[in-house]
């Protein structure tokens with residue numbers, strides 16, 4: 001869903017100069033921005049299309065991408081009511097017959113309208129996935145079963161009474177297919193399964209395998225690498241050593257950016273990745289464009305393992321590829337999906353809350369919240385600030401204390417003890433507001449003015465990739481006092497990176513962070529600050545993503561109405577991927 005805007009006056013820059021007809025009406029109503037109008041008008045001129053309804057549809061397709069969709073569904077787009085929306089059937093017929101479609105400037109497929117680029121990417125993803133599913137790698141299933149039995153014995157020796165049946169089944173199917181989509185909620189043992197699968201595949205290929213681990217953000221890549229090594233700790237020495245050299249990078253870095261072309265990579269269909277096995281964690285965050293680039297770069301005879309939780313928020317950019325792939329393959333015999341369902345990390349309460357959110361059970365979620373438990377707290381107060389203060393200030397002081405003592409490890413550890421998660425960036429429920437509030441509380445508590453941008457104890461969130469510095473969007477860190485003065489220490493994928501604070505361009509304060517940015521990271525205690533029920537950002541996926549960031553305790557701040565509104569609204573993204581996969585022969 002895309003936010004509407006309200007033009008301030010007739011000179012508002014979001015109003016397109018020279019727009020007429022339906023485009024002008026929808027622009028004035030705040031449905032379309034001037035950029036949407038300009039792209040539609042330019043395509044209309046190029047393709048000699050003057051039907052305003054078609055131009056409106058094209059402008060809505062441009063808007064759709066901005067809101068995370070890959071295409072626009074004209075049958076359901078008519079929101080808000082009260083505008084001159086064309087009749088859906090006539091509108092679809094006009095678009096289908098448009099010279100713009102005939103010229104391939106836009107695409108009309110399954111009653112969905114696409115900008116050409118996104119249709120091409122979606123087509124490529126469908127084709128590559130189906131081609132990869134049409135053949136299978138040679139492997140020795142008995143040897144795979146024996147490898148897994150050995151690893152399970154080692155894991156059970158370390159954790160008596162545990163069962164690995166789901167993970168073994170997932171690894172056995174992954175061994176026999178080029179693509180595997182390994183799904184599961186938090187703590188369902190996905191990484192454990194990946195570590196076992198890699199050892200099993202290494203047994204299949206005694207001469208060695210080139211293995212790449214990747215994730216959309218630096219933080220998630222660092223966690224994946226660390227978690228695979230940690231899971232391997234219970235394996236025999238020989239197995240552990242074989243995984244010790246496996247490292248993770250961001251997906252972006254794996255594909256090698258092309259400096260001359262921001263949307264292309266050095267690895268592509270004509271120059272494939274050298275790896276025999278590519279594992280991508282946090283795949284729910286992978287956009288359609290990235291997935292298309294990844295699929296074309298992986299060798300057809302390399303295994304690709306996409307790991308993720310399809311119930312989480314989708315990528316920032318257009319697409320909801322992981323959940324579309326899961327839905328698209330659900331009734332197909334060649335489905336690459338292996339699902340893990342039992343959770344092993346957090347207690348029954350957070351699991352019950354996450355399950356209620358995942359299945360849209362608002363009454364169930366409210367009863368878990370209302371029951372109260374040390375792992376779950378519900379704060380439903382008109383002014384929750386004192387309750388937020390009690391946790392957030394303590395956490396900020398712990399970070400600051402370690403930072404002032406030059407304790408890098410301690411400061412980075414303290415950073416992950418608590419996270420305040422907001423849906424919004426601005427406004428009373430937004431990250432900026434709460435970052436300021438927490439800084440004010442710190443000042444009141446310590447007497448420090450925090451006038452410096454790089455004040456000691458400032459928690460940092462990197463917001464852009466900087467290949468030269470080796471820090472990536474999503475990395476976190478803290479300003480630590482060292483003998484050389486305050487230094488920004490960033491938890492990069494290969495360990496803490498120590499930098500002069502002035503060298504970091506794109507960083508934000510991270511006392512609070514948006515739920516979108518929190519994907520791929522976790523904290524011991526998570527406080528989820530829900531906006532009021534009117535917020536167009538509230539969705540079930542947003543709430544689920546926030547709650548499942550917690551390792552031990554979740555605190556939900558919000559009214560019953562906000563909780564019900566969040567659970568009742570789906571973060572739907574228009575895309576044809578699932579339907580096209582399901583319908584393909």
Ligand SMILES: Nc1ncnc2c1ncn2[C@@H]1O[C@H](COP(=O)(O)OP(=O)(O)OP(=O)(O)O)[C@@H](O)[C@H]1O
Pocket residue numbers: 159162163164165167184185186187188189190191192193227231344345
């Ligand atoms: N079958 C099992 N039985 C008991 N404990 C398990 C099992 N599988 C994994 N674990 C443990 O549960 C915890 C979570 O496992 P793991 O990190 O593999 O899950 P995950 O699905 O990758 O989690 P997330 O994606 O949320 O990080 C780890 O401490 C792991 O050792």
